[in-house]
Every structure is written in structure tokens, then in C-alpha cells.
Amino acid sequence: MKRMVSILLSLLLLIAMAGCSTGDTANNGGSTNNGGTSDDGGSSGGDSDAIKIGIFQPLTGASAAGGEYETRGIELAHSLYPEVLGRPVELVKVDNKSDVVEAATAAARLVESEQVDVVLGSWGSSLSMAGADAFEESQTPAITISATSPNVTLGNEYYFRVCFMEDFQGAALATYAAQELGATKAAIIYEITNDTCVGVRASLVETFESLGGEMVGEASFSVGDQDFNSQIMAVMAGEPEVIFIPGNYTEAALCISQARALGYDTSFMGTDIIDVPAFLEVGGSDVNGTVTSTFFDPAAPTTDVGEEFMEAYSSTYDDSPSALSALGFDAYLAAIRAIEAAGTTDGPAVKDALYALEMDGATGALRFDDNGDAIKNQVVLKVAQDGEYVYYDTVEVNLE
């Protein structure tokens, strides 16, 4: 009996601890719901005539931060536009645990058990792809928010994407370095364990060389690496004028710090992955001058929807919005607008409406091409300066 009691007590303690640690998120969610209608109508039941939108995100595990930022954007948009076709919209969250097997099961759950009408997500290309078959089979349109791999939407007419693709980002960085900075010799240190970085590297090298530049060094690292001296020495041998560093923020910041410690002051350029406060914290003053390409600049929203998003975000959260939240906001709006245009929640009709959709989102004008990819021609560049990112430039690239 004593043992039973002690086990029960420890169970209670565990649950209480869980409540404390995630209390912050839960409060945020609560206030969002209050801002909208009061239709959250309980846990699982919900209104029978509600339009269900599934949130397919890594809410726990290694990529939980990405999932959290995207979910914030979706919830903000939901609080502003809680109804479509005169019916309330219900958000159904399913956690894919940053794991492809869980993601495939979670996707099946969304379309089979929860019977959602549209799916938003997931963060990460491989997680999104794990759900792709389930969405196509059940004819449920899905909109990925920040998965940049071409493979996500390729050959799947029900998968859409609101962000730009990795080849576009690589091309934009290379074009800017070659044309605006006038660099002729560049090197690249990329993260080989990240699918997006491998894709960015391919298009970056190709574009830079086609613009007359020369790649004088190339090295790679894996996520979790701590020491980058060998990579730095290898690429510095070619005396590059700029070094591209598509890779995870912690490793990128460490690499730049170590390059500075070795006495090199070559400028670095990274991708949207390093557009997070953690990069600036890890790198400190060493990363000053590092340029990053990203989707959205909170300091200068280009559309009315962007301003609306900024207003909603700053009234709910204290920090500066991540580009992921802005894209999440756009994905929800695209889903709502498409359902409105289709006049029904029937999968194929909503899919056709998405292809025909033209709207202004928080990150600029949004339109999908025949593959379901957002047609974008702008990349925002930001530069790290004393612990924060400031707007640097906007690059326009037109891929053929």
C-alpha cells in the first residue's frame, strides 16, 4: 500500500510540473481564444458544422520551436478570422513529435479520425513529406508553411507552400553577393545533415558560378558539431571575399566565432535558419555584420495584412515576431480565402480554389504556381548588429 501511495504522489507531482512548465504556452493559447469567438466548445467534440483546420506541427521534440512559432501565426489569424461561410472554424492540433513515423501516423489521424478540411504544416520538409500521401489519398488540401524542399509539393497536387523554396533562397544569396557586394571569390561551409542546407548549397554554387564568380572552398559540418577549425582553415586557403554558411544557428554562430578567434574577418552570409535570437546570443559580438536572408521583416511590413499581423502579434506576445509566425498567418488566410471562394469544404474544390487564389498576405502578395508553390520574387536581407537583426536590403530574383 505504501508503494501505491508513493507512486500516486510522484505521478501527481509529475503532472503538476508539466502544468508549470507549459503554463506559459497554455495562457497564450487561452488569451488568443478569448480574443476570437468563444466557440472552442470543449475538447474533442466541437460543433458538428464547424469547419476543421488541422495544425500538423512538431509541438514536442527537436523541432518544437519551429512548430510553436508557426502555430502562433495560425492561432492569431484564427482569432481575427474565426468564421468562414458563416460557420465557425475549429483548429485541431496534432503533434508529430519531430519524427517522420509519428508524422505519418499523425497525418492519417488528422484526415481519418478528425476529418479535417484543410491541413496547415508541417515545419520541416521531411515531416511534411511524411504526411503527403495521406493528404493526397484523402483529397485534403495541405499548406506547408516553411518546408523549402521542392520534393514536398512535387507530384502532389494537394500540397501547397506559402514560403519560397530553397533553390530560390540560394540563388538570391548568390546574386546579392555577386552583384551588390561585387564578390568574385566565395566559399561555403554548409550543414550536410540538413536537407534544406544541402539544397541551398546546390543552387547557391550554381548561381554564383553562372554570374562569373568562383567558389574557392567548400566544407561541411553535421548538426551538433563543436569544433570548426578544420573547415575554416580549409576554406580560408582560397582567400574568399565572402563565406556562405547555410546551417543550424548554434553551429553557424560557433563557426563564425571560431573564425574570428583565428583572426579572419571575412563576412559571412546565412539563410533563414539563423534568423533567430538564439544565433545572436550564441555568437555575441563576433557575428556582427553577418547577413541573413529571410522571408519577412517585422520592421517594415509591406502590406495592410502585414500591419494587421504585427498589431495582433504585439498585443499577444512580447517578443518580435518570427518570419515563421507571419507565414503561419498567411497559410491560415489562404485556407480561409480558398474555402470562401470555393463555397464549400469539398477537398477537390478547395484545391482548385487555392490554385486560382490571389491575395495579400503578411509576407507580401501570395499566388500559387502549377506545382502549388508560392510565387515569390523577394528575399529580405537582415544584418546582425550588437545583439539584434536590422533591416539590410531586399533582393529581387526572377528564376526562369
Add this chain to the structure above:
Amino acid sequence: MGSNQTVQGRLNQPGASSHKNRNRILTAVTLVIFVVFLFLADQGIILDSYGVRIIRLCGVYTIAALSMTLINGLTGQFSLGQAGFMAIGAYTTSLLIIPPEVKEQMYYVTPIQGWVRDMQAPFLAAILIGGLLAALIAFLIGFPVLRLRGDYLAIATLGFSEIIRVIITNVGSVTNSSIGIKSIPDTANIWWTTIAAALCITLVYRLMKTSYGRAFKSIRDDEVAAEAMGISLFKHKMLSFVISGFLAGLSGGLLASVVGVINPLYFRFTLAYEILLIVVLGGQGSITGTLVSACLITAGKEWLRFLDSGFSIGPITIPEISGLRMLVFSALLMVVILFYRRGLFGSNEFSWDGLFRLIQRTGARCKRLIRRGEKGGAAK
């Protein structure tokens, strides 16, 4: 499944022969019910494709866990290399069953090598080749690592599994690097996974009845004594390691087909821990325990999903907390391990006689408790 043979394990006990017929009938009835259940599930009558997917995963994880039970629980060699072998099986099977034109489209960063693009095999051959290739790699790795014991062996196999993953990440023209492989045909339906799991269970069960199996067990119990009895340690450890590699490769191939997408990141060492969890919960050295625990863990994680979306117990409403599911799941596992220190089945196998004894014992215990409660009430 498997229970029809396990009955024999108890036959030497008094009164067992009188239960023989009853046990046979029970086994037959269970099997028929199970097959009918699978048929109805496959037709979509009692389960949607979400439920069917969970049953398919149960089969896949049973085979993966069985591979670890064989080497860890039955041969006593603490190996953590399963994730690497599963990766080999998964990649081989996927590349063999995806049509060439789909493969070519997918390799958009590093162009695919001609022979990888053109290789094709029917599904059954593909999973077998995946398993055999994993077995071959296990054979090669076995030479250096099987000279180690205990924790050192665990570290070495874990290291080799990571090496396999790093190689897969870096050979872009064969494995598509970290981008991974998608559009893997969904061939492994509920019959494929269940029959494969049943066959693997039978294989391991039969194997343990042979002289090889007894040699494995003697190595587990005491290496020195086994060697003194004339058992070649290296030969038997290698055999167990290679069969374990084959099973892991097979489960990897089936997993790839069930999930549809694979990437190197999935085959990290955490996968080996997940399988180890199944083996420890089921009882190291119990084949039926592995089966029960694989199904419990796979289905349990999904069943607990309702915890994530907020719910209410009477007047208390619990808000939406993502991750609560995994927390409760871990707590439940701890409770189970507290009560069953050697796993659910220990090193025993399931048998009908055992089940009836358990029911009798539990009934008697309940009666005693009630009686004691009555006495206590009277004393007050």
C-alpha cells in the same frame, strides 16, 4: 500467435495433458478471431486507415524488437546497432521498389547514379534483399565488435550504427543525402506486416528450440561455462548477430513502405533506444513479451493522444498541453517497471496455463483483500 507452440513448454507439469485439448482449442479460436479481425480491418469495416496504420506499425516494431530480443535477451550480447541495420534495410528496399523515373526526379541536388536508378525488384524480394544486406553488414561488423563484452559491445555497435548513418548522409548520389527518399510505394499492407511478424516470431521461436538456440542461452547465462562445454562463443555470437541484423533490415524495409518517407535523421541512436524500451518492457528474453510490448507501446502512444488536446476529468478541466501525452506515457512505463522489474513477461513465454493460473491467483488475492478489509471494518 506463437502461443500454440509455447504450450509445450509447460507440458511437463502435472495436469498439463488434461489441458492440452483445451489449449489447442483456445489457440485455434484466438487465431480465427485474429484473422477475422485483420480481414475486417483491411476492408475498412471496423477500423479506418489510421487504425490500420497503427496495426501495421505494431507488426514492424515487433520484428525490430524481436531482432534486439534475439541478440540482447536470448544471447546476452548488449547490442545497440539496430538503427543502422534498419537504415540499410529501409534504403535498400525503398530504392528497389520506387520506379526509376520517380527516383530520378527526387534526386534534385546530386544526380542519381545509373545503377541505383535502374535497380528494381518485386516487394518480397526487395525486403529480403534489404534484410540480407543488413545481415551481410552485421557479419562484417561482427568480426571486430563481437570480441567485446557488455557495455563495450554496446558502445561499439552504437558507434557502427552511427557510422552507417553518416555514410548514408554523405553518399548523395546513392541515398539522396539528408534530403531523404519519398514516394515509397505503400505495398506493406496489414497482411504483409502481420504475416512477416508471425513468420519472424516462428523463426526465432524455432531457432531457440534447436541446439543453436540452447547454445545462445548458455552463452547468455555463463560464457565461461558455455565455452567449457565446448560451445564456440564467437561462432554462436556471430550467428545470433547476423540473424538479428537480418530481422532489423527486414523491419526497416517494411517500415519504409508503411511510412512512405525515410531520411537519415530518423535512424539516429534514439531509434535503438526506442526499440530497447520495447524489449525491456516486454521482458528481456521473452518472445511473446516482445510482441505484446511492441503492440502496447505503438498503440499506447497513439491512444494517449487525447491528452494533448485538453480534456476534463469531472469538474477539473485540463488545458491544451502539447507533450502531456509523452509525459503520461513515460510515467506509466515507470509504474510498469516498478511493479514488473523484469519486464511484463520476464524471461517466460505466454501460455494458456500461465494465463489461467494468473487469473486464479489474482482472484484469490482479491478475495483475501476483501476478507481482510471486512475484518478491518469489523475491528473498528
